[in-house]
Amino acid sequence: MRMLINSPQTVVADALRGMAAAHPELDVDVERRVVVRRDAKAGGRVGVVSGGGSGHEPLHAGFVGYGMLSAACPGEVFTSPVPDQMVRAAAAVDCGQGVLFVVKNYTGDVLNFEMAAELAEEDGLRIERVLVDDDVAVTDSLFTAGRRGTGATLFVEKIAGAAAEEGAPLDRVAALARRVDECSRSFGVALSACTTPAKGSPTFDLPDGELELGIGIHGEPGRERRPMMSAREIAEVAVGAALEELAQIGPADGPVLALVNGMGATPLLELYGFHAEVARVLTERGVPVARALVGNYVTSLDMAGCSVTLCRADEELLRLWDAPVRTAALRWGL
Template sequence: MKMLINVPETVVADALRGMAAVYPGLIVDVENRVVVRRDAPVAGKVGLVSGGGSGHEPLHGGFVGPGMLSAACPGEVFTSPVPDQMVRAAAAVDSGAGVLFIVKNYTGDVLNFDMAAELAEDEGVQIGKVLVNDDVAVTDSLFTAGRRGTGATLFVEKIAGAAAEAGAPLERVEAIGRRVNERARSFGVALSAVTTPAKGSPTFDLPPGELELGIGIHGEPGRERRAMMTSHEIADFAVDAVLADLRPAGPVIALVNGMGGTPLLELYGFTAEVHRVLGERGVAVARTLVGNYVTSLDMAGCSVTLCEVDEELLRLWDAPVETAALRWGR
C-alpha cells in the first residue's frame, strides 16, 4: 500500500509537527503528545480533555479550541494514550474550576483515563468524566466491554465544550455531556478494510463485492457481512438500527460521518438518503453535519449518528466554535 509517510514509527510525531506549523492557536507538544489551546487555562472555565489512538483524525486534536476541547492526547495509531499524557493535559488546562475527561468506551482508553483521574486528583485537580458508548451495532467487541464510543464523541465534545465556554461549573458540564451521550446513537458501515502504517496492508479481508454492517472505527467486526448494497438500502438499514435503539421523541442532529476513504460526493448523496429515511419515519432533523470527523484512516464507508436535542442542547450546538476541524459563529 502506498502512504504519504516517512516511516511508520514517526507518523504520529510528523502529523503533530504539521499541526503545529498550521494552527497558531494551538500549543502542540510533539515530544509529550499533548495538544492544548494556546490561551489555556482560561480563568474560571472548566477544562475539557479527550484523547485516543491516532488514525481517527480530526478526532481529537482537530477539535481543540474555543467552544470545544481544551486539550487532546493522541496515542499511537489505534492505541490509547498513556496516563502521563492525560495528567499533563489536565494540569495545562485546569484553572481551578476542574477538568472533564471525555472518554470513548474502549478498554485501554477507559483504564488509562481512570488512572489519570486518580493521579490528577492527587495533584489537586478536580476531575469529572463522561464515557461515550453510542454504537448500537454490537455489545462487546475486540476492543471494549459494552458499546463502543464512536460518532457521538463529537456531539459530547461540542455541546459540553459550549457549556464550559459559557462558564458552567464542572458538575453541570459533566451532566450535559452525559445527557448528550444518553441521547445519541451511531451505526457504521465499511466498504473497504483499513490499512495501518505499521502493517502496510489491509487489516482484515473484505472482498470487493461485500460490505460490513456495524463496523467499529478500528475495523472491528460488525453485525453481519452482506453483498454490496445501494446507498438507499444502506441508509434504510443504518438509520433503522439507530432509531430502533434511540426512539427519539423530538428533533435530532444528524452526523453523516465519513470513515476516511469516502469522497464527499458520495457522502452528500448518502445524506440525502438519510434525510429520506428520517422523513419517512417521522423524525425531524434540526441540524446536519456531513464530512470526515471520526475516521478510521483510509477505510471507505460511513457512520450515522443521531442525537435527540431539546432547546438547550440545540443552543449549545449552535454556539460559536473555533477549532482546526469545526468552526462556526465567530
C-alpha cells in the same frame, strides 16, 4: 503501501509537527503528545480534555479550540494514549474549576483515563469523566465491553465545550456530556478495510463487492457481511438501527442532530448522496432533523464507508450545538 509518510514509527510525531506548523493558535507538545488550546487558562473555565488512538483525525486534536476541547492527547495509531499524557493535559488546562475527561468506550482508553483521573486528583484537581458509548452495532467487541464510542464523541465534545465556554461549572458540564451520550446512537458501515502504517496491509479482509454492516472505527467486526448494497438500503439499515435503540430510552420527543460521517476514503460526493438518503429515511419515520453535519470527522484511516450518528436534541442541546466554535476542523459562529 500507499502512504504519505516518512516511516510507520514517526507518523504521529510528524502529524503533530504539521499541526504545530499549520495552527499557531495551538500549543502542540510533539514529544509529550499533548495538544492544548493556547488560551486554555485565560478564561477561568472548566477544562474539557479528550484523547484516544490516532487514525481518527480530525478527532480529537482537530477539535481543540474555542468552544470545544481545551486539550487532546493522541496515542499511537489505534492505541490509547497513556495516563501521563492525560495528566499533563489536565494540568495544562485546569484553572481551579476542574476538568472533564471525554472517554470513548475502549478498554485501553477507559483504564488509562481512570488512572489519569486518580493521579490528577492526587495532584488536587477535580476530575469528572464521561464515557461515550453510542455504537449500536454490537455489544462487546474486540477492544470494548459494552457499546463502542464513535461519532457521538463529536456531539459530546462540542456541547460540553460550549457549556464550559459559557462558564458552566464542572458538574453541569459533565451532566450535559452524559446527557448527550445517552441521547445519541450510531451505526457504521465499511466498504473497505483500513491499513495501519505499522501493518502496511489491510487490517481485515473485505472482498470487493461486499460490505460490513456495523463496523467499528478500528475495523472491529460488525453485525454481518453482505453483498454490496445501495446508499438507499444502507441508510435504511443504519438509521433504522440507530432509531430502534433510541426508542428504548423513551418515545421520540423532538428533532435530532444528524452526523453523516465519512470513514476516510469515501468521497464527499458520496457522503452527500448518502445524507440525502438518511434525511429521507428520517423524514419518512417522522423524525425532524434539526441540524445536519456531513463530512469526515471520526475516521478510520483510509477506510471507505460511513457512519450515521443521531442525537435527540432538546432546545438546550441545540443552543449549545449552535454556539460558536473555532477549531481546526469545526468552525462556526465566530
